[in-house]
Amino acid sequence: MTDLILTPNIDGADDFYAELLTAHDGLSKEDSDALNARLVLVLANHIGDRKAISQAIKTAKLGR
Amino acid sequence: MTKIFETPLYAYKRSKDQGAGAPIRHKVVIIGAGPVGLAMGIDLAQEGIETVIIDDNDKVSFGSRAICFAKRPLEILDRLGCGQPMVDKGVEWDVGKVFFDDREVYKFDLLPEEGHQRPAFVNLQQYYFEEYLVNRVRELEAAGAPIEIRGGNKVTAIGTHDDHVTLEIDTQEGSYNLEAEWLIPCDGAGSPTRKMLGLDFVGRVFEDNFLIADVIMEADFPTERWFWFDPPFNKGQSALLHKQPDGVWRIDLQLGWDIDKEEEKKPENVIPRLKAMLGDDVQFELEWVSIYTFQCRRMEAFRHGRVMFAGDAAHQVSPFGARGANSGLQDTDNLAWKLKLVMEGKAPDSLLDSYNAERVHGAEENILNSSRSTDFITPKSEMSRLLRDAVLDLSEHHEFARPLVNSGRLSVPCTYDGSPLNSSDALDGPARTRPGSACPDVPLGDDYLLPKLGGKFTLLTIDADAPDMVEEDGITVARLALSVKDDKSGALKARYMGDATSAVYLIRPDQHVAARRPNYDDNLFRAAIRRATGKE
Structure with a gap:
């Protein structure tokens, strides 16, 4: 079990962000939402660590 | 008080070429006495190459325009003998603040690396930048260097040949012709030269307007770069506050696409916007107001035989990242030594093709970075805005999101990876x-x-x-x-x-x-x- 990484951890942050935006190019809002949902599931599986995933969910809720 | 940008610095004077029987041939003619044209001329003249700079105007830039000059161009200016006045006058800054909606989400310190003679950036109005370059030209002239600025000279026609270029020039005393072995147009994004030669300038148009207001104020704002995403005083848009010398502050307000530019520029419309931003009790005076739109585009090739384009004439970027004038100076830095060797017969003509290869590479990098900044500042779709806002929300509490916030990736010199002039790396070095x-x-x-x-x-x-x-x-x-x-x-x-x-x-x-x-x-x-x- 590892703690969620909340410091910069992606080399080439701008490239990553551009790739993410490009993936949404030309999609309807509905299709974009679906893409994001699939992406969350794929990434969560890659992380695997339940504790980290729980912390990630809490972080994304902005403490609310 | 008369501002420097209202004073003719290179007023029209009749030159000996006018009324000469046959057109006089010069070594190099530069079109445009902006930051790039002046730097190009100084670089060549310092090397003893005869250069004439032609400009249809006679004054430095009107209004502040480019205000952020990066380390590498300052180092280039040191080589050109005029880095010091820029640094002496310029305002240095390291701290930036990012605001989202009604709150400060984070603050950053550029933490400039130690051990460099020049700072990471100075803020300096373009009119000072140009004035100091003109001073340097005058200094070189006085020392006998072969350089001349001809104000009030407008190029109206260009003919290209294998070994020279012909120019027809209009002045208040009529037109005259001259010839140049080499022509370097540095006449800006709207380059009349490019149009006269029928050359392409292709890229992406951004449907947005930005209001620039330079205000003079006695205010206690610190010397920091403040950037707002979606602030209460400019809902759904962005804003920037940045300090320049002489108590002048650059304010940049995004206005959106569907506006009446002439109306928005009127003081009675600008002043309430600024009061909403600065607060009612701040006293200020407007120095310069302008509305700009921008495109990210470049010429397919910067070299066309004896004509080599430099600066905005060759490539145009959005202002986010200060990659316009800064990259233009890197063009001149790249071109001057190559042209000198070719003119002296010490290198083949093909060396000039590497100017094209290397600086197109640089322009691509600048266009990529400034397009990305623009897409972050003005998201083009609902999902793009949602992701942008998610990054900003997370950035308030989590460091990881901050590198994703993009209000401009500030100009750094391009590395010419893959250049035909490079030898393969044989050192296990950095x-x-x-x-x-x-x-x-x-x-x-x-x-x-x-x-x-x-x-x-x-x-x-x-x-x-x-x-x-x-x-x-x-x-x-x-x-x-x-x-x-x-x-x-x-x-x-x-x-x-x-x-x-x-x-x-x-x-x-x-x-x-x-x-x-x-x-x-x-x-x-x-x-x-x-x-x-x-x-x-």
Whole structure:
């Protein structure tokens, strides 16, 4: 079990962000939402660590 | 008070070429006395190349326009003999703040790396920048250097030939013709020269308007860059506040696409916007107001035979990242030494094609970065805005999101990876000084490395042996011998050696690395000199 990484951890942050935006190019809002949902599931599986995933969910809720 | 940008600095004067029987042929003609044209002229004239700069105007830039000048252009200006006045007058800043909605989400310090003579950035109005360049031109003229600025001269027709270019020029006293062996148009994004030659300028249009207001105010705002995403005083848009010399503040307000530009520019509309931003009790005076839209685009090729385009005439970027004038100066830095060698017959004409290859590479990098910043600042779709806002929300509490916030990736010099002038990297050294890189500065006691490199080919040896002078097919390369012991801060080792215990660098006149190896090898360095001058 590892703690969620909340410091910069992606080399080439701008490239990553551009790739993410490009993936949404030309999609309807509905299709974009679906893409994001699939992406969350794929990434969560890659992380695997339940504790980290729980912390990630809490972080994304902005403490609310 | 008359502002410097209202004073003619190179008023029209009749030149001896007017009324000459046959057109006079000059070595180099530069069109446009902006930052890029002036820097180009100074670079060539310092090398003894006869240069005429032509401009249809007679004054420096109206309004502040470009205000943020980066380290590399300042280093180039040092080589041109006018870096110091820019730094003396300019405002240095390190701290930036990012606001989202009604709150400050985070603050950053650029934490500039130690051991450089020049700061990461100075803010300086373009009119001062141009004035100091004009001063330098006058200084060179007084010392007998072959340079001349002709104000009130407008190019109306251009003819291109194999070995020269013809120009028809309009003045208040009528038109005249002249010829140039080489023509360098630096006449801005709207380049009339480019249009006269029927050349392309293709790219992406951004459907947005920005209001720039320069205000003079006695305010206690710190010397920081403040950037707002979606602030209460400009809902759904962005805003920027940045300090310039003389108590002038640059304010940039995004207005959106569907506006009446003439209406928005009127003081009665601008002032309430500024009051909403600055607060009702702040006293200010408007110095300059302008509305701009922008595009990210470039010419397919910067070189067309005897005509070489530089600066915004060749490539245009959004202002986010200060990559316009800064990259234009890197164009001139790249072109001047190559043109000199070709004119002297010391390098083949094809060396000039590498200007095209290297600076197109630079322009692509700048266009990519400034387009990305623009897409972050003004999201083009609902999902793009949601992701942008998610990044900003997370950035308030989590460091990881901050590198994703993009309000402009500030100009850094381009590394010419893959340039035909590079020799393959043979040193197990730091990536930042691989062939193609602009040399990072290093402190050397009371002095610095870059002034010692100057503007000639140099063989930099660090704890390595080499001849004091290498001459290869007309190119003379002098050695600069250093030891890691010359720099107690350790920067020389960190920036040029890494794990290596000795290093030899071949450095170009524009202070970019052409080749590096752990030791001097006569055959290989001679080959590197030939390659760096377009002979291999």
